[in-house]
Amino acid sequence: MRPGDLVRLKVDEEPRNGREIGTVLHLDAYITSLGMEPMVEVLWNTGKPGWILATRVELIESCNE
Secondary structure (H helix, E strand, C coil), rough: CCCEEEEEECCCCCCCCECCCCEEEEEEEECCCCEEEEEEEECCCCEEEEEEEEEEEEEEECCCC
């Protein structure tokens, strides 16, 4: 996954605030005492950006395809 990729929530995830599909803006990580969780900033179909755990989304289309 990289900036520009099109992603959507995985099937088993419940959409919040109408956010279901979007474009990856930035990649980062959330660091806890238990380790590191990859995070993705997404420009959602609602027109608003937001952060989500990378494990909660799946790639629809790569920006290089």
